[in-house]
Amino acid sequence: MLDAELIEKLKAKNKRTISKLITKVEASEGEEKELLDNIYKLGGNSYRIGITGPPGAGKSTLTNQLTKLLIAQGKTVGIIAVDPTSPFTGGALLGDRVRMTEIGLHENVYIRSMATRGSLGGLSKKAIDASDVLDAAGYDFIIFETVGVGQSELDIAKTSDTTVVVLVPESGDSIQAMKAGLMEIADFFVVNKSDRPGADSAVMALKSILQLNRQTDGDWRIEILQTVASQNQGVKEVLDEIFKHKNYLEESGALTGRRIRNNKIRVKNIVENELRIEMWNDMRENYLSNEAPKVVERALSPFILAESLIENYKSENG
Ligand SMILES: Nc1nc2c(ncn2[C@@H]2O[C@H](COP(=O)(O)OP(=O)(O)O)[C@@H](O)[C@H]2O)c(=O)[nH]1
Ligand SMILES: [Mg+2]
Structure with a gap:
C-alpha cells in the first residue's frame, strides 16, 4: 500500500503526494484501515494546534500570520481548514483560499481545505485522519482551523495539543451561549478585531465567565489576548502563548495525559462509527x-x- 518510493516522497513533503494521500484518506469509508494504519505508524512528531471560533472572527487571518512567524523560524506547517459552511456562504471558503494562497505557495507550508459537503459526522474523523498524513510527512506544526459551533468541530479541537478560541468584540452575547463548549476546549482566548469598539468590554465579559468557571487544568492559567490580526498586531504574543502552553504541557508531563485522553476519544469515535455502519x-x-x-x-x-x-x-x- 505504501511502498518505499511513496514514503520517501511523503517524507520529502512532496505536496502532490500529500494531496493524493489525503484524498485517499478522505474517500475511505472504513475499508482503508491498512492505509490509515501504515500512515499512523509513520507519524508522531507533529504538534497540533486548534484555532476555533465563530465564522468571520479572523481565524484564517490569524492562522496566516502565525504561519508566517513559524516559517520565519524555519518550521514547517500543515494547515487543515475545516469549513462546514453551506453552499450559501461558499464565498467564505474562497476568501480563505485567496488569503492563504501566499503562504500556501511556500515550500514549508501545506494547506488543505475540507468542507462538509454532506459528510455529516464524518468530517472530524476525516480531518483527523488527514492530519495523520501531515504528521507522517513530518510537519513540525499542524494547525486545524475550525468553526467552533458543532460537535464535530469540538471533536477536532479535542484532538489538538493546544486550542486557541478566537472571538471578536461583537461575540459578547454568543460568548454566553457558547461558553460551555468553548470553556471545555480553550487553552487560551484571543479577542481579535480589537480595533473595533467594545473590545474591552468583551474581554471583561470573558474574564468574569472564566472566573465563574475556574478550570482545573493543573497549574495552567487561561489567558485572554487581544489582537488585530489583519494588521499583525498581537500575533507574536499569540505564538508566544502557544509555545508557553506547549512548554507547560511538556514540562508538567500533561502532554502525554492529554494525548491519551484525546486518543481515547478518537478510538471511541471510530468504534461507534463502525458499529453504527454495521448495525x-x-x-x-x-x-x-x-x-x-x-x-x-x-x-x-x-x-x-x-x-x-x-x-x-x-x-x-x-
Ligand atoms: N477590523 C478587523 N478586521 C479583521 C481583523 N482580522 C480579520 N479581519 C477581517 O475579517 C474578515 C474575516 O476574516 P477571516 O480570517 O476570513 O475569518 P474566519 O472566518 O474566522 O476565518 C476578513 O475580511 C478579514 O480581513 C481585525 O483584527 N480587525
Ligand atoms: Mg476561515
Missing part, C-alpha cells in the same frame, strides 16, 4: 422502517423495537 445494514434499516408505524400507533414501544434490533445484530455477530 444499520439494509436489512435492519428496512425492518425499522416497517416497524416504525407500529410505534406511532402504540402497538409497539421504541424500547422493544430497539431491543429486537440489537438482538438481531448480536445473533448475527456471535
Whole structure:
C-alpha cells in the first residue's frame, strides 16, 4: 500500500503526494484501515494546534500570520481548514483560499481545505485522519482551523495539543451561549478585531465567565489576548502563548495525559462509527422502517423495537 518510493516522497513533503494521500484518506469509508494504519505508524512528531471560533472572527487571518512567524523560524506547517459552511456562504471558503494562497505557495507550508459537503459526522474523523498524513510527512506544526459551533468541530479541537478560541468584540452575547463548549476546549482566548469598539468590554465579559468557571487544568492559567490580526498586531504574543502552553504541557508531563485522553476519544469515535455502519445494514434499516408505524400507533414501544434490533445484530455477530 505504501511502498518505499511513496514514503520517501511523503517524507520529502512532496505536496502532490500529500494531496493524493489525503484524498485517499478522505474517500475511505472504513475499508482503508491498512492505509490509515501504515500512515499512523509513520507519524508522531507533529504538534497540533486548534484555532476555533465563530465564522468571520479572523481565524484564517490569524492562522496566516502565525504561519508566517513559524516559517520565519524555519518550521514547517500543515494547515487543515475545516469549513462546514453551506453552499450559501461558499464565498467564505474562497476568501480563505485567496488569503492563504501566499503562504500556501511556500515550500514549508501545506494547506488543505475540507468542507462538509454532506459528510455529516464524518468530517472530524476525516480531518483527523488527514492530519495523520501531515504528521507522517513530518510537519513540525499542524494547525486545524475550525468553526467552533458543532460537535464535530469540538471533536477536532479535542484532538489538538493546544486550542486557541478566537472571538471578536461583537461575540459578547454568543460568548454566553457558547461558553460551555468553548470553556471545555480553550487553552487560551484571543479577542481579535480589537480595533473595533467594545473590545474591552468583551474581554471583561470573558474574564468574569472564566472566573465563574475556574478550570482545573493543573497549574495552567487561561489567558485572554487581544489582537488585530489583519494588521499583525498581537500575533507574536499569540505564538508566544502557544509555545508557553506547549512548554507547560511538556514540562508538567500533561502532554502525554492529554494525548491519551484525546486518543481515547478518537478510538471511541471510530468504534461507534463502525458499529453504527454495521448495525444499520439494509436489512435492519428496512425492518425499522416497517416497524416504525407500529410505534406511532402504540402497538409497539421504541424500547422493544430497539431491543429486537440489537438482538438481531448480536445473533448475527456471535
Ligand atoms: N477590523 C478587523 N478586521 C479583521 C481583523 N482580522 C480579520 N479581519 C477581517 O475579517 C474578515 C474575516 O476574516 P477571516 O480570517 O476570513 O475569518 P474566519 O472566518 O474566522 O476565518 C476578513 O475580511 C478579514 O480581513 C481585525 O483584527 N480587525
Ligand atoms: Mg476561515
